[in-house]
Amino acid sequence: MLWENMLMAFSAIRVNKMRSFLTMLGIIIGIGSVISIVSIGDTMKSVFEGLYREIGVTQAYLMIGYWVDDRRQSDFFTLDDMARIKELFGDEIAYMDSNAYASADALYGRNKVKFSFDGIDYNYPDVQKINLVHGRFLNEGDILGRRKNVVMDTVSAQNLFGEENAVGKTFRTTLYGNVDEYTVVGIYRKEISPFQAMMMGANEEGGEAYVPYTLLTWPNDYFYAVRLFAADEAQMDELYQNIKIFVAKSKGRKPEDFRMNTVQDEMGSVNGMLGGMAMAVGGIAAISLLVGGIGIMNIMLVSVTERTREIGIRKSLGARTKDIMIQFLTESAIISACGGMIGTLLGGGLVMIGGSMMGITAVIRPGVVALAVGFSAVVGLFFGIYPASKAAKKDPIEALRYE
Amino acid sequence: MKSILGGLGRKKLPDYITDNISEDLIRLEDLVKVYDTGALKVLGLKRINLTIHRGEFVAIMGQSGSGKSTLMNILGCLDRPSMGHYYLDGVDVAAMDSDELSLIRNRKIGFVFQSFNLISRTSALKNVELPMTYARKNKKLREERARQLLARVGLGKRAEHMPNELSGGQRQRVAIARALANEPPLLLADEPTGNLDTAASVEIMELFSQLHKEGTTVVVVTHEEEIAAFTERIIRFRDGEVLSDSPNVPREPRGRDSAPDAEEGIELRDT
Numbered sequence: 242m243l244w245e246n247m248l249m250a251f252s253a254i255r256v257n258k259m260r261s262f263l264t265m266l267g268i269i270i271g272i273g274s275v276i277s278i279v280s281i282g283d284t285m286k287s288v289f290e291g292l293y294r295e296i297g298v299t300q301a302y303l304m305i306g307y308w309v310d311d312r313r314q315s316d317f318f319t320l321d322d323m324a325r326i327k328e329l330f331g332d333e334i335a336y337m338d339s340n341a342y343a344s345a346d347a348l349y350g351r352n353k354v355k356f357s358f359d360g361i362d363y364n365y366p367d368v369q370k371i372n373l374v375h376g377r378f379l380n381e382g383d384i385l386g387r388r389k390n391v392v393m394d395t396v397s398a399q400n401l402f403g404e405e406n407a408v409g410k411t412f413r414t415t416l417y418g419n420v421d422e423y424t425v426v427g428i429y430r431k432e433i434s435p436f437q438a439m440m441m442g443a444n445e446e447g448g449e450a451y452v453p454y455t456l457l458t459w460p461n462d463y464f465y466a467v468r469l470f471a472a473d474e475a476q477m478d479e480l481y482q483n484i485k486i487f488v489a490k491s492k493g494r495k496p497e498d499f500r501m502n503t504v505q506d507e508m509g510s511v512n513g514m515l516g517g518m519a520m521a522v523g524g525i526a527a528i529s530l531l532v533g534g535i536g537i538m539n540i541m542l543v544s545v546t547e548r549t550r551e552i553g554i555r556k557s558l559g560a561r562t563k564d565i566m567i568q569f570l571t572e573s574a575i576i577s578a579c580g581g582m583i584g585t586l587l588g589g590g591l592v593m594i595g596g597s598m599m600g601i602t603a604v605i606r607p608g609v610v611a612l613a614v615g616f617s618a619v620v621g622l623f624f625g626i627y628p629a630s631k632a633a634k635k636d637p638i639e640a641l642r643y644e
Numbered sequence: 645m646k647s648i649l650g651g652l653g654r655k656k657l658p659d660y661i662t663d664n665i666s667e668d669l670i671r672l673e674d675l676v677k678v679y680d681t682g683a684l685k686v687l688g689l690k691r692i693n694l695t696i697h698r699g700e701f702v703a704i705m706g707q708s709g710s711g712k713s714t715l716m717n718i719l720g721c722l723d724r725p726s727m728g729h730y731y732l733d734g735v736d737v738a739a740m741d742s743d744e745l746s747l748i749r750n751r752k753i754g755f756v757f758q759s760f761n762l763i764s765r766t767s768a769l770k771n772v773e774l775p776m777t778y779a780r781k782n783k784k785l786r787e788e789r790a791r792q793l794l795a796r797v798g799l800g801k802r803a804e805h806m807p808n809e810l811s812g813g814q815r816q817r818v819a820i821a822r823a824l825a826n827e828p829p830l831l832l833a834d835e836p837t838g839n840l841d842t843a844a845s846v847e848i849m850e851l852f853s854q855l856h857k858e859g860t861t862v863v864v865v866t867h868e869e870e871i872a873a874f875t876e877r878i879i880r881f882r883d884g885e886v887l888s889d890s891p892n893v894p895r896e897p898r899g900r901d902s903a904p905d906a907e908e909g910i911e912l913r914d915t
């Protein structure tokens with residue numbers, strides 16, 4: 242019987258193709274926008290998650306809390322602090338450096354390129370994917386010996402030297418007031434999606450290079466933060482808490498005075514923000530579903546009047562109130578669900594096309610699709626109740642007389 | 645009768661469907677129908693007393709406006725009497741609610757209209773299936789029986805046709821097949837030949853004759869003597885009252901060979 246009703250509904254929709262489509266339009270637009278907004282949110286989430294995963298989800302920065310007013314010299318870090326942390330926590334920490342950056346012009350022949358130098362330890366490739374294409378990465382000797390060796394990416398090499406493979410080439414730059422010659426020992430290739438390039442800005446003119454962190458932090462410099470990578474993601478919260486307690490104690494402070502900025506927390510807040518945005522805009526889009534539902538009710542009322550005679554015939558053959566009610570409810574639910582499906586295809590398709598244009602894999606959750614189509618069917622059912630009950634209540638003889 | 649109605653649905657049918665206590669299939673007692681059109685009240689039927697036995701073949705005749713349709717609509721449970729009683733198969737239907745009347749129409753009555761009243765854009769087969777659909781019969785059984793019925797009315801090859809692809813006579817035969825779908829004991833036809841030419845009219849009446857011979861009670865409204873001549877009893881109406889009620893020696897239906905437009909022969913054997 243349900244199947245029979247569905248077939249009837251489909252044939253009724255087919256008979257009035259254009260009208261059915263126009264009726265669905267509200268639902269199509271409503272569901273289309275809900276699907277695309279939610280999917281854009283989900284896609285952004287997954288993109289950010291990907292970015293964070295690349296940065297390293299176990300990454301954290303330890304620093305004095307911005308809320309602490311009475312700052313002391315000892316609140317900052319030294320290489321000794323790092324050594325003590327390393328000693329105590331050992332293998333639980335996969336990687337640690339002084340989070341040191343410097344910016345300066347790099348000079349090669351007549352070329353002058355603005356470079357940013359990232360001070361890192363030799364085992365940085367353990368926690369970051371570095372696709373070395375020429376030469377070697379910085380080694381322990383470079384770090385301990387404070388050698389003026391650098392590793393840069395292909396684009397930076399191209400910008401500075403005019404060629405990709407610049408291993409062995411030297412350039413001059415001024416770090417901490419000293420003009421020195423630096424030697425390129427390795428070249429790596431950065432793989433970034435067009436979307437990442439868009440988000441973070443493509444490095445078209447400038448340059449980036451890894452240098453031993455000991456060059457930027459020596460010997461009794463105080464630095465603001467320590468960068469850490471926990472070895473085990475599952476234990477990182479505990480580890481970071483312990484490190485905080487240890488550092489606070491060694492500096493004569495309470496653990497609450499220190500701040501452990503984890504990538505995971507940041508990820509959570511971005512997700513929360515995206516989720517909130519999607520909810521808000523999705524709510525507005527849901528209003529268009531309401532409008533779509535009213536459109537369906539309107540057309541169903543017209544349809545019921547037009548088909549008064551058919552209703553009379555059906556009743557004369559033994560259709561009960563319930564039978565007619567279900568027939569028209571099925572029809573409005575199917576119209577609405579069809580609109581929902583078309584809307585899903587449109588919204589989802591748009592997000593997928595947009596995503597592929599930006600080089601991102603769009604995330605369209607099946608659960609969201611099912612919910613949207615289901616919800617549109619419910620909208621159809623709800624707004625079909627009044628027209629269907631109007632149809633079902635018709636008196637058979639009156640309905641048969643209707644011209 | 646029990647055997648015919650058995651196995652129609654899984655649910656037990658109510659008593660007013662399953663009880664067949666009366667040899668008087670139709671009994672009207674002081675039946676009155678008043679049309680209240682606001683400004684004035686029109687008396688459609690004035691205290692009708694009438695009995696039709698199981699297995700009769702009756703013609704209702706009378707001028708236009710004499711109350712024939714009014715009577716048929718009440719007999720068909722499409723409309724309710726204003727006063728009096730209508731016992732269908734011994735059960736008073738005046739007191740029934742609309743869903744009970746639906747069930748009665750579905751199981752006990754086959755109605756044939758002057759204007760065919762097929763559902764448009766729906767194949768002959770689906771039209772014939774409809775009463776069985778509302779009787780909750782399963783699809784296979786429905787289709788099988790609908791095809792059988794269409795074959796019986798000579799339209800076996802037209803099952804998939806839409807109403808607008810059929811002639812008037814063919815449409816009326818589809819309507820008759822549909823009326824027979826649930827094997828009702830009572831077949832009502834309000835001017836079934838009113839929109840048909842003579843040849844098609846004769847065909848339809850021959851069909852009714854054969855159904856009557858198989859035991860169905862048939863009541864036909866007509867204002868043509870030639871049509872009424874097929875029946876065994878003629879009741880004449882005037883101004884909402886019975887003018888006369890007399891037996892009739894029915895005209896013999898022609899042989900099967902001469903039946904026009906009978907692509908497969910009109911075969912009305914019960915199966």
Ligand SMILES: Nc1ncnc2c1ncn2[C@@H]1O[C@H](COP(=O)(O)OP(=O)(O)O)[C@@H](O)[C@H]1O
Pocket residue numbers: 679680681686687688706707708709710711712713714715
């Ligand atoms: N729905 C109605 N409203 C008011 N009067 C009606 C209605 N139907 C029939 N009548 C009146 O009842 C009388 C009988 O009509 P009807 O039964 O249709 O006659 P017949 O079928 O014999 O031509 C007529 O006077 C007609 O005008």
Ligand SMILES: [Mg+2]
Pocket residue numbers: 712713714
């Ligand atoms: Mg009439």
